[in-house]
Amino acid sequence: MKSKIITAIVALVIVALMGWGYYSSAEHRAHGHAGELNPKETIFEHLGDAYGWEVPFNHSVRIPLPIIVWGQDGLHCFMSNRITGGETYDGFKLSTSEEHHGKVVQVMADGSEVRPWDFSITKNVAGILIAALLVIWMVMTLKRWYARNGMKAPRGGxxxxxxxxxxxxxxxxxxxxxxxxxxxxxxxxxxxxxxxxMNLLGLIVIFPGGANLTGNIAVTLVLAVLTFLITTFSGTREYWKEILWPEVPMALKCPVPMMQLIEVLGMFTKPLALMVRLFANMMSGHMVVLVLVLLIFIFTNLFGVGVGIGTSIFSVAFTLFMLLLDVLVSFIQAYVFTILSTIFISMALVEPHHSEAE
Amino acid sequence: MELFTPEFGLVFWMFVAFLCLYFILAKWAWPFIIKSMEERADKIDKGVAYYQEAEARLSNAKAEADKLLAEARNEQADILREAAKMRNDLIEKARGDASIEAKKVTEAAQVSIEQARKESEKQLRLEVGELALQIAEKVIRRNIANDDAQKALVDQYLREVETKN
Known part of the structure; x- marks a missing residue:
């Protein structure tokens, strides 16, 4: 009973910290650029990637991360803190232009900016690596349990x-x-x-978390492509036959390959749906929280501090609710991705049914 | 639109990270974990089946034991009853034997008593005859006319004989 109370308190503190972190980071972002509130920029900056990892309460200090770029003259490696202040280092700087906004670019002799091949360990890449290590640690813990204790049922985590x-x-x-x-x-x-x-790490606002990983389309793209490759390469003869010569009236497939077109399209829409579903769910969760927090500053700017304080009460309540909902969504979306991948693979493994023998 | 454009570097690293993670876990963790879990599930299923079988066996054994116990009880009662009967028979027989023996002894005794009696009767007759002869001799010898005196004499001798016997 006592341990349950402690667990509940710890959980509440974590949730409160989550909300608080969102506040502080959003506040700094909101007022970071010459004190002017730009909700759209703030939201997109938060949802996107970054060089270096922000720390709470201080927008100018970032945990430096390595920048690895393949420029016009070969490979360059340096820490991100050399350029995140707006400096140019080794011919590279963070672009302020419309086209490459916020990305590393190489400044050419004529002053033009060229985007190099960018293999930098950005905030999201570092987040992915941390998540991968966490997964290895978790799964290996489970494996070690079985190796050591054999048939005993594991306890706790x-x-x-x-x-x-x-x-x-x-x-x-x-x-x-x-x-x-x-x-x-x-x-x-x-x-x-x-x-x-990755989903759960994204919900924690301070260092090891806070990167909007599965809310980034590159991450979900890789996952969806892997499922697509596995599905395609495990396809049985029957699977390909159903795509290329489906059992439909001849008019639908012979002169104009209508069904084939639909089936081939279906091969691609399935992983596409996987990619977009995970990305949109996770990103929208982050976005809603950000909007709720930014509402405070918007209302403060429009109607004064009093209204801002009044708004903050609702914002905090809804933010906490959204964060807890996101915890649930994290589990659901991870599960949905897995079960759909499983179903797609099982569809590719289809064996000929015996109705043809009739 | 930046949000919907996958960044090349991130795709690359995600791909690398995922493949590393996959190969590490697929080689050293998942097959082992799945095998262990299935083995345990199997063992639990077997354990349940074993338990049910054992329970059935136990109840069978109990029934059998009860049956055996009841049989043993019956047997015990039979044996006791038989023993009691045997004892009674023995006693009965012994008693019969004894009474037969006793009868024999009694008969033998009677026979001998009879013999003895006959013997003594014979003896007595001889003695009485002798005595009578003696008495008669004495009576004749006295030759006394008095009948009464003779009678008293006879009585006296007879009484003597009686007291002897």
Whole structure:
């Protein structure tokens, strides 16, 4: 009972910190640029990537991260704090132009800006790596438990992890894929835990978290492409036959390959939907929280401090609600991505049904 | 629109990070975890089946034990009853034997008593005859005319004989 109360208090403190962090970062952003409030810029800056990692309460100091670029004259590596203040280092600077806004560009002799191949460890890349390490740590903890304790049921965090693995593998992947399950389970489980960790990390505002990872289309693009590749390369003869010569009236497929067009389109829309679903869900969660917080400053600017304080009460309440909802959404979206990938793979593994024998 | 344009560097690193993560976990973690979990599930299922079987066996064994116990009880009662009967029979037989023996002894005794009696009767007759002869001799010898005196004499001798016996 006592430990439950402590857990509840810790959870409340974390949630409160989340909200507080959003406030402080949003406030700094809102007033960072010459004291002028620009909600759109603030929101998009927060949702996007950055060189260096912000720390709470101080907008000028950032945790430096390595910048790795392949410019016109080869490879360049340096820490991000050399250019995030607006300086030019080694011929590189953060662009202020419309086209490459906020990105690293190489300044040419004639003053034009050229975007190099950018392999920088940005905030999001660092977040991805941290998430990957966290997943390795979590999964290895579970593995070590089995290696050491064999048949004993794990307790605490490891027990929860096992519950999740059992839910994803035992209740989802295995029933859908059947005998193929062991072959595809590593990919699906890895994807699930990676997405879940990235989702939850994105909700924590201070250092190891705060990067809007799964709310970034590049991240979901890679995940969707991997599912697409796996689906396509595991396709059976029957799968390709259903795409290229489906069982429909001849008029629909022979002179004009209408069905084939739809089926081929379907091959691409499925992963596309995966990509957009995860991206939009996670990004919108962040966006709503940001808008709720920014409402305080907008109302303060428009109607004065009194109204701002009044708004803040509602904003805090809704922000906390949204953050808790996002925790739920994090689990749901990770699960949805996994179950849909599983279903797409199982559709590619289709065996010929025996209706043709009639 | 920047939000919807995937950044090349991020795609690259995400791809690398995911593949590394996949190969590490697929090689060293997932198969082992899945195997362990399935083994445990299997073991639990088997344990439940084993338990049910054991329970059935136990109840069977209990029924059997009860049956055996009841049989043993019946047998015990039978044995006791038989023993009691045997004892009674023995006693009965012994008693019969004893009474037969006793009868034999009694009969033998009676026979011998009878013999003894006959013997003694014979003896007595001889003695009485002798005595009578003696008495008669004495009576004749005295030759006394008095009948009464003779009678008293006879009585006296007879009484003597009686007291001897």
């Amino acid at each position: 490891t027990g929860f992890l096992e519950l999740v693995v059992d839910f994803v593998y035992g209740d989802t992947i295995r029933p859908i894929l059947g005998k193929h399950a062991p072959k595809y389970a590593p990919y699906l489980l890895t994807a699930f835990f990676f997405i879940l960790t």
